[in-house]
Amino acid sequence: MPESRLEYSAATNAGLKRDNNEDTYLCLPERGLWLVADGMGGHEAGEVASAIVRDTLLDQRHKTLTQAIQASHRAVLSAASHGEGAPGMGSTIVALRSQGQEYEVAWVGDSRAYLWTYTPDGGRLERLTRDHSYVQMLLASGAIGEDEVEGHPDKNIITQCLGSHELNQVQVDSVHGQWQRDQWILLCSDGLTDELDDRELARLLFTSRSPRSAVSRLLRAALRSGGRDNITLQLVQSPFSRPSAWHSLWQWVPHITGRRTADLALYGAALVSLLLVLYWVAR
Numbered sequence: 001m002p003e004s005r006l007e008y009s010a011a012t013n014a015g016l017k018r019d020n021n022e023d024t025y026l027c028l029p030e031r032g033l034w035l036v037a038d039g040m041g042g043h044e045a046g047e048v049a050s051a052i053v054r055d056t057l058l059d060q061r062h063k064t065l066t067q068a069i070q071a072s073h074r075a076v077l078s079a080a081s082h083g084e085g086a087p088g089m090g091s092t093i094v095a096l097r098s099q100g101q102e103y104e105v106a107w108v109g110d111s112r113a114y115l116w117t118y119t120p121d122g123g124r125l126e127r128l129t130r131d132h133s134y135v136q137m138l139l140a141s142g143a144i145g146e147d148e149v150e151g152h153p154d155k156n157i158i159t160q161c162l163g164s165h166e167l168n169q170v171q172v173d174s175v176h177g178q179w180q181r182d183q184w185i186l187l188c189s190d191g192l193t194d195e196l197d198d199r200e201l202a203r204l205l206f207t208s209r210s211p212r213s214a215v216s217r218l219l220r221a222a223l224r225s226g227g228r229d230n231i232t233l234q235l236v237q238s239p240f241s242r243p244s245a246w247h248s249l250w251q252w253v254p255h256i257t258g259r260r261t262a263d264l265a266l267y268g269a270a271l272v273s274l275l276l277v278l279y280w281v282a283r
Helices: 045-057 065-081 134-141 197-206 211-224 245-250 261-280
Strands: 008-013 023-028 034-039 093-099 102-108 114-118 124-127 173-178 183-188 231-238
Touching: 008 023, 008 034, 008 211, 023 045, 023 231, 034 045, 034 183, 034 231, 045 065, 045 093, 065 093, 065 102, 065 197, 093 183, 114 197, 124 197, 173 183, 197 211, 211 231
Parallel strands: none
Antiparallel strands: 008 231, 023 034, 034 093, 093 102, 102 173, 114 124, 114 183, 183 231
16 A cells, blocks of 8 residues: 655746746645645736635645635635735646545646656656646647647637636646556646646656656756746655665765766765775875
């Protein structure tokens, strides 16, 4: 049976073009709950909306994930009507709930979840969510092809968000699955996926040794690619993945070349050199 708590790592960054960070995230491993929320509505209002979403889900302990997300939609609407934040503020959300060997991912907007499964031949990356966006509607209707999505000028126009005053209820989509060994689930705002395509995400995940190192590498890569928006991401590891002693040791080896053998050789050479220097000084 899987362990009750899952290993995870998370990070958020304002990016290189914005002064404020409207994203937020929540990690509650003791309750098997993680989320990423991407606020919108201008300076301060976006932060307020995403924080309301986070805090509302924190309070909805006995609700289903869909019910909790609907409650967060109502909470954002109520706050705006009472002068908290600003009219028109809103937020996306992507949330993961894990219980035993089962997991559920639910979302509204264009924040995404991916399932990464490690295999020796390069791994497998599967997008679990489907954006609530104008471009996704065009793709579904056949008006554009897959190759036109990433470069489309209206890529960031979303059709659903928490706090939309035009909707009494939002459309909360969800997927369910069973954890397998050597899997991670990635939750992220569009600040990550606007900078890194699925192929680059898969490459970086494959060459990472732990959720912590993967989060660090993904964030750095997104910033190097432009960092045009706030960037938030979380990686949650399957409860069936128990790191070996060698795996734990690998986490302490510095990432230099991105190749384990080369990194270990460089790290070993550095340690040997240090020991020789210490020996020479001690003589």
